Amino acid sequence: MTEFFRKQKKNVRNDILAGITVSLAMIPEVVAFAFVAQISPIVALFGAFVIGIISAIFGGRPGLISGAAGAVAVIFVHMIQEGHAKGLLFDNPVENMGYFYLLAAVVLMGIIQVLAGLFKLGKFVRLIPHPVMLGFVNGLAIVIFMAQLGMFTENTKDAFGQNMRKTESKELIYNISNNTVRDLVSKTELFSIEDKSVINIKTGEAVFIMSDNQVFDAKTKKVVFNIKDNGFYSVKDSGVVKSTMQGEKLYIMIGLVLLTMLIVWGLPKLTTKIPAALTAILIVSLISIFGGIQSINVGDFIRDGGGVGLNGFNELSKNLNILELWSNLPFNLETLKFIAPYAFLAASVGLIETLMTMNLVDELTETRGDGNKECVAQGAGNMLSGLFGGTGGCGMIGQTVININAGGRGRLSGVMMSLTLLTFILFADKYIEQVPIAALVGVMFMMVIETFAWSSFRIMKKIPVSDAFVLIIVSAVTVFFDLAIAVFVGVIISALSFAWESAKKIRARKRLKEDGTKIYEIWGPLFFGSITAFNEKFDVKNDPEKVEIDFVEARISDHSAIEAIFALVEKYQAEGKKITLKHLSEDCKILLYKASPIFTGIIEEDIDDPRYHLAANPEDFPKPLGEYKF
Numbered sequence: 360m361t362e363f364f365r366k367q368k369k370n371v372r373n374d375i376l377a378g379i380t381v382s383l384a385m386i387p388e389v390v391a392f393a394f395v396a397q398i399s400p401i402v403a404l405f406g407a408f409v410i411g412i413i414s415a416i417f418g419g420r421p422g423l424i425s426g427a428a429g430a431v432a433v434i435f436v437h438m439i440q441e442g443h444a445k446g447l448l449f450d451n452p453v454e455n456m457g458y459f460y461l462l463a464a465v466v467l468m469g470i471i472q473v474l475a476g477l478f479k480l481g482k483f484v485r486l487i488p489h490p491v492m493l494g495f496v497n498g499l500a501i502v503i504f505m506a507q508l509g510m511f512t513e514n515t516k517d518a519f520g521q522n523m524r525k526t527e528s529k530e531l532i533y534n535i536s537n538n539t540v541r542d543l544v545s546k547t548e549l550f551s552i553e554d555k556s557v558i559n560i561k562t563g564e565a566v567f568i569m570s571d572n573q574v575f576d577a578k579t580k581k582v583v584f585n586i587k588d589n590g591f592y593s594v595k596d597s598g599v600v601k602s603t604m605q606g607e608k609l610y611i612m613i614g615l616v617l618l619t620m621l622i623v624w625g626l627p628k629l630t631t632k633i634p635a636a637l638t639a640i641l642i643v644s645l646i647s648i649f650g651g652i653q654s655i656n657v658g659d660f661i662r663d664g665g666g667v668g669l670n671g672f673n674e675l676s677k678n679l680n681i682l683e684l685w686s687n688l689p690f691n692l693e694t695l696k697f698i699a700p701y702a703f704l705a706a707s708v709g710l711i712e713t714l715m716t717m718n719l720v721d722e723l724t725e726t727r728g729d730g731n732k733e734c735v736a737q738g739a740g741n742m743l744s745g746l747f748g749g750t751g752g753c754g755m756i757g758q759t760v761i762n763i764n765a766g767g768r769g770r771l772s773g774v775m776m777s778l779t780l781l782t783f784i785l786f787a788d789k790y791i792e793q794v795p796i797a798a799l800v801g802v803m804f805m806m807v808i809e810t811f812a813w814s815s816f817r818i819m820k821k822i823p824v825s826d827a828f829v830l831i832i833v834s835a836v837t838v839f840f841d842l843a844i845a846v847f848v849g850v851i852i853s854a855l856s857f858a859w860e861s862a863k864k865i866r867a868r869k870r871l872k873e874d875g876t877k878i879y880e881i882w883g884p885l886f887f888g889s890i891t892a893f894n895e896k897f898d899v900k901n902d903p904e905k906v907e908i909d910f911v912e913a914r915i916s917d918h919s920a921i922e923a924i925f926a927l928v929e930k931y932q933a934e935g936k937k938i939t940l941k942h943l944s945e946d947c948k949i950l951l952y953k954a955s956p957i958f959t960g961i962i963e964e965d966i967d968d969p970r971y972h973l974a975a976n977p978e979d980f981p982k983p984l985g986e987y988k989f
Contacts, residue, residue, distance in 0.1 A: 370768050373634075377767030378775025380637035381424055381758045383794060384802050385776070386657060386783065389427045401784065402458075403427040406465075406749030408780045413740035414754070415773025419481075419729030420717045422768050424759045424776060425737065427752040431468075431705050431712075435461055435751070438701045440596075445697075449689075459688045460698055465745030467695075467702035472710055472738030481730030484714040490822070490829040491849035493812045495715050496756070497830070498837025498845060500811040503757050503803060505838075510800045511612060513655075515600040518570040519580045523600040526573060528585040528592035535589045611654050612797050619643050619801025634765040636802045643798035657799075658792025684748055706738075708843040709753030713737055715846070716754040723763050757803065760810050825856035862888035865913075867896035876905040886916035890923045899930045906931060911942040914969075921950050928961060944969045 389403045407426035414425040439457035446456020453459075475481065517523040533549065534541045540550035540557065550557045550566070557567035557574065567583065568575045574584035574591060584591040604612060622639035647654050688694065717728045733754075741751050762772050783791050819827050829852050836845035866882035885893055908927075915921065924940070924947075931938040941963045943951070948968075951958040 370766070371771060373766030374769045374771035375775050376634045376637055377762045377765035378772040378777075379779050380634050380640070380765045380802075381762045381767070381772070382776045382779035382783070383640050383791070384636065384761050384799055384806070385424075385426055385755070385758050385780070386791065386794075386799070402748060403432070403750050404780055404784050405747070406744040406752055408777045408784065409744040409747065409749050410737070410740035410752040411773055411780065412777035413743060414733070414736045415770050415777060416736075417732075417739065418736035418770075418773075419732030419734075420720055420754075421728075421770045422724060422759070422763060422772060423713070423717055423720055423728070423733070423754050424762050424773055425713070425740065425752055425754050426758065426776075426780075427750050431709050431751045431753050434701055434705045434708060435464060438464060438698065442697075453687050456687065459685070460694070461750065462685070462745045462748060463688055463694065464698040464702045464705065465749070465751040466742050467698060468706045468709065468751050469738040469741030469743075469745060471703060471706035472741060473735050474738075475706070475710060476731045476734030476736075476738060479731045481710070481714060481732075481734045484711075484718060484730055487715070487718075487846065487850060488826075488829070488853040490826040491833050491846060491853060492715065492718060493815050494830045494833025494849055495837060495842070495846060496719065496810060496812050497815060498834040499712075499756055499842070500807045501834065501838050503810070504807045507800050507803050507807075509601070510796055511604050511609065512601040513604055513608070515602050517573075517575075518568075519575070521580060523571070524573075524582050525597040525600045526582050526585055526594035527597055528587050529595055530593045531590045532584060532593055533591040535586075535591065540591065608653075608655075611652060612800075615643055615647065615652075615654055615795055615797030616801040616804065618646075619798045620805050623802060623805045636761055636765055636805070639802060640794060640798045643801070644794045647795045647798075648793055652795075654795045654797055656792060656796060657794050658789075660796050704843070705751055708841065709737060709741070709751065710734055711843050711846050712756065713754030716756045716759050719756065720759060720763060723760075724768060756810065757806050761802065761806050764806075764809060825853075825860075829853050829856070858886075858888040861886070862892060865889040865892045865896075867893075871903075872907075874905070875903050876907055877903050879906070879908045881908065881910050881913040883912075884914050884916050885910075885920040885923070887919035890919055893920075893923055894927065897927060899927075899934055899936075902931075902936065904935075905937050905939075907939045907941065909941045911969075915944060915947050918950070921947060925951065925954055928958070932957070939963055941965065942968055 385407060386404070389400070389407050404427070410425050410427065414423070415421075418425070439461055442457030442460035443455060445460075446453040449456075515523040531543065534543060534546075535552070538552040539548050540552065541548055548560055551560055552558075552569070555569045556565040556577075557569065558564065559566050565577050568577055569586060572586045573582045573594075574586060575581065576583050582594055582596070585594050586592075603609070619639045622642060623635045626633070626635040626638055646652065647656070713733060714730050717730060717733055721727050737753060744751065758776075762776070767773075815830060819830075822830075829849050832852065833845045833849040836848050861884050864883040865885060868880040868882065870878050870880075872878060879896065881893075881896075883889065915924075928938055928940070938961060940951075940958075940961055942965060943962060945968070948958075948962055948964075951962060
């Protein structure tokens with residue numbers, strides 16, 4: 360900790376202001392994805408605080424902002440829903456069991472990330488090509504932009520004034536005929552329908568209420584059935600029904616968003632001494648509050664989302680009791696099997712997004728971070744967050760770009776962001792609740808404009824077609840599927856494209872010596888992709904009695920190439936011809952000597968032999984090469 364304070368530079372003022380700005384921009388995104396995952400906003404905000412402060416202090420990239428990111432949150436949505444259902448099937452049914460599975464998955468996710476850092480897997484981010492990086496940035500910018508468009512919608516209300524739920528019909532539960540609800544098997548009359556009420560025939564009590572082809576529990580006001588084809592069907596909840604803002608609400612929203620964007624764009628042209636994003640948020644908030652403008656603010660957004668509200672200190676203090684918090688989770692193999700796939704996917708997505716964001720910060724600041732150290736810090740943050748009741752997260756590219764643009768360069772900016780979030784949870788929620796959502800959306804829109812690599816349009820016709828294809832594919836997959844899938848697809852396509860292009864570069868220059876010896880001078884890389892083209896260069900049957908293959912301008916890259924050389928020598932020997940191999944590296948010679956004693960007289964040793972290495976240690980191949988199936 361003392362090292363952290365000692366290493367702080369003179370950028371304290373910019374870091375503090377940038378951290379506050381980022382925290383305000385982070386709140387709506389964290390809360391929005393909390394609603395998507397059907398968890399309390401306080402859980403997501405607390406997770407953002409823990410992950411943010413741990414990664415800021417111990418991470419490998421100062422200036423990188425971490426929090427409860429949407430890329431990770433959406434992975435847990437299905438697990439949470441299924442976990443709720445599993446909890447109701449226990450001998451002692453547990454409500455909201457999905458939340459406890461979430462905590463276990465987040466802790467396991469953190470363990471996986473720590474192991475990735477300890478085994479130094481962070482270095483593999485260097486294998487990500489630049490077109491993949493551009494596609495990742497563009498795709499993520501589009502995703503963030505599309506997420507902000509959701510702020511221009513509002514929740515549709517049902518007959519009880521609560522958020523209307525979109526429900527899908529599943530299995531038929533009861534039949535309806537002549538205003539009577541009957542059992543499917545026995546045809547027994549169970550309920551009668553009077554106007555919109557469903558009455559229990561035995562008790563005469565109204566147990567359900569019908570509205571908009573949905574059946575609500577009379578006590579809880581929750582949707583329990585759908586009405587379809589003269590029957591009551593079980594339901595699957597697909598979220599809140601949304602509708603686009605209309606009239607004055609929409610015009611006010613657009614106006615405040617444009618005002619925010621104008622301030623963020625114009626203020627740096629006048630002065631750079633104060634952060635434009637924070638100034639824009641403050642100005643628009645003051646105009647909204649004191650101007651009496653009826654605009655949706657952060658508090659309205661949270662309350663309308665159906666969350667638990669912002670009773671921060673009380674709820675947080677309960678979660679600090681670890682034994683009570685984890686008492687509902689069954690610690691068995693079945694739980695591990697259930698959460699492991701989600702935890703592994705979340706860990707992968709979290710690390711990829713974090714390391715890609717770290718690469719972006721490296722480029723923006725012209726410095727270099729430590730990927731392995733960042734992996735360990737991210738994992739530790741997720742473990743602590745899950746342990747104390749928070750959700751999982753990773754590096755957030757949008758908030759990181761805001762931080763860098765606002766002047767945040769040191770670890771203090773991430774610490775300040777986290778402490779501001781904690782202050783919001785504990786004390787200042789009533790004040791920050793008054794910030795208009797439009798101001799935060801405007802800041803995010805400007806961040807999207809800054810993040811998107813507009814130069815990619817200019818260079819599209821100047822770069823190889825394969826790179827342009829990768830850029831477009833990664834952008835599209837990021838938008839429509841998932842960040843991790845997009846990066847894997849991009850790397851695979853880039854690798855295959857590279858292998859294909861390299862395979863076409865193998866060449867053989869042929870000439871004859873005065874004594875009739877035919878010389879093949881091999882140029883280019885010899886590896887698994889170029890073996891077919893390599894074999895096509897030789898005419899074993901028609902070549903003279905003496906053949907010399909010179910690899911001075913070639914590079915033997917893998918063991919598939921060694922096997923190709925071995926097979927070629929066998930073909931010449933089968934024809935009774937003498938073959939000599941020149942300018943092979945030491946690794947190649949060791950493997951060929953082990954393959955067969957005949958190579959002792961075939962390989963010509965020379966002081967000019969190359970010194971490069973193969974893909975594996977020759978000592979790992981104790982058996983003759985011919986016994987291996989390449």
